[in-house]
Amino acid sequence: MNYFLFLNHPKGEEVYRVDKEREELLKEHFKRVDTLKTEVVIRGKKYNAIVDYSAFSNLANFDCFKCQDPCCADNPIIYEKITREFILENANEYNKKTKNIDILLENNYSEDEIIDAIENKDCMVPEESVENEISLCTCSFKPNNESILCALHSICLDQNLGAKEIVDIKPIVCSLWPIDIISEEDESVLYITVPDDFTTGFTIEDYYDTPCVNKELSQTATFRRKNPEGFLEDEYVPLIFAYGETLKYSLGEKFYEDVKERLLEENLIFLEELNIKEKQILKK
Numbered sequence: 001m002n003y004f005l006f007l008n009h010p011k012g013e014e015v016y017r018v019d020k021e022r023e024e025l026l027k028e029h030f031k032r033v034d035t036l037k038t039e040v041v042i043r044g045k046k047y048n049a050i051v052d053y054s055a056f057s058n059l060a061n062f063d064c065f066k067c068q069d070p071c072c073a074d075n076p077i078i079y080e081k082i083t084r085e086f087i088l089e090n091a092n093e094y095n096k097k098t099k100n101i102d103i104l105l106e107n108n109y110s111e112d113e114i115i116d117a118i119e120n121k122d123c124m125v126p127e128e129s130v131e132n133e134i135s136l137c138t139c140s141f142k143p144n145n146e147s148i149l150c151a152l153h154s155i156c157l158d159q160n161l162g163a164k165e166i167v168d169i170k171p172i173v174c175s176l177w178p179i180d181i182i183s184e185e186d187e188s189v190l191y192i193t194v195p196d197d198f199t200t201g202f203t204i205e206d207y208y209d210t211p212c213v214n215k216e217l218s219q220t221a222t223f224r225r226k227n228p229e230g231f232l233e234d235e236y237v238p239l240i241f242a243y244g245e246t247l248k249y250s251l252g253e254k255f256y257e258d259v260k261e262r263l264l265e266e267n268l269i270f271l272e273e274l275n276i277k278e279k280q281i282l283k284k
């Protein structure tokens with residue numbers, strides 16, 4: 001089995017392969033919990049999915065502006081053509097935020113080499129500069145000395161683009177993070193869940209370190225010492241709402257509706273919560 005969202009990771013199999021022990025834990029988990037069969041559409045391709053749907057009623061708060069977690073620490077994917085084109089079209093804004101073009105010029109790369117890297121290199125910069133002069137993910141930037149944000153997302157917001165465009169331009173693994181999708185080798189079925197107390201043995205991300213899906217963690221003194229602002233208790237909402245727009249455009253309207261309906265039927269979420277207006281993907 002594979003961590004489906006990481007199949008195009010620049011480091012390849014060492015990142016996307018699920019080891020046997022985790023595979024067993026996943027199978028056990030999906031046997032034990034109630035699941036929903038549906039269809040998802042990812043980048044235009046349809047897949048059969050089995051969803052650990054109750055995980056989508058878990059509370060979430062993507063307070064990225066107040067977060068100090070290094071979740072943009074490395075390049076998550078060999079970038080898609082649409083991302084590369086977006087950067088070339090917005091080279092000035094991209095450089096203003098990330099400084100990447102200036103850094104490469106400072107290191108004696110020519111303009112042609114920089115453009116060639118954006119068009120063709122896995123991480124959009126010359127290989128030898130990855131995690132060296134260009135630290136963290138190529139697309140990340142620091143608006144101040146504390147947080148790390150995504151330049152792709154930020155340029156989209158500056159240009160008032162909508163949720164669909166953001167999902168199209170950003171790597172899908174980033175839009176959906178930390179939702180986990182694990183696929184059979186032949187991709188005949190995708191298993192979809194979220195890191196929590198029950199799944200953390202096999203998900204690629206560690207629930208216990210992830211404040212946006214772990215409200216209890218955000219309330220601890222240890223977390224507050226590092227992160228005194230943000231992650232307010234009453235800003236946590238069911239994940240299906242926190243990521244509503246993102247889910248529709250990343251996995252398809254059918255996935256979103258099927259999961260939402262089932263959660264409503266089982267009183268795991270409530271109709272009044274549908275009034276939550278904030279779309280976290282469009283938060284500035």
Ligand code: SF4
Binds near residue numbers: 062069
């Ligand atoms: S850990 Fe969660 S809240 Fe923090 S930057 Fe990453 S997605 Fe945002």
Ligand code: SF4
Binds near residue numbers: 073074137150152171
């Ligand atoms: S969200 Fe943006 S900055 Fe963060 S890992 Fe993804 S592409 Fe890089």
